[in-house]
Amino acid sequence: MHETAHGRCDFIDVLEESVVIHQPVTVALRDGATFIDRVKDVVTQSGEDYVHFQDHGRMALTRIVRCTPSPLADEPSGYDAKL
Numbered sequence: 001m002h003e004t005a006h007g008r009c010d011f012i013d014v015l016e017e018s019v020v021i022h023q024p025v026t027v028a029l030r031d032g033a034t035f036i037d038r039v040k041d042v043v044t045q046s047g048e049d050y051v052h053f054q055d056h057g058r059m060a061l062t063r064i065v066r067c068t069p070s071p072l073a074d075e076p077s078g079y080d081a082k083l
Helices: 008-021 078-082
Strands: 025-029 034-037 039-045 048-053 057-060 064-069
Touching: 008 025, 008 039, 008 064
Parallel strands: none
Antiparallel strands: 025 034, 025 064, 039 048, 048 057
16 A cells, blocks of 8 residues: 555555554555564654554654555464474
8 A cells, every 4th residue: 555645544544454453564665665564553643643563663654655464474374383
């Protein structure tokens, strides 16, 4: 989901849904960096929106240009337990 003026609520919805279902997100930053992380919380403080990532800490949403749900690749499967 790209952040646009009309899509900002959708952008925040992806992050908030990630908090609820504990699904990681793939994030692309304005500086070109990308990462996958879990979202702990999304808050508004002094009129600015922030996201709290598990491994990347607190970040202003204005730094993010794209955010999409990421598969749960690091979750153990039932098959893994049999190995």
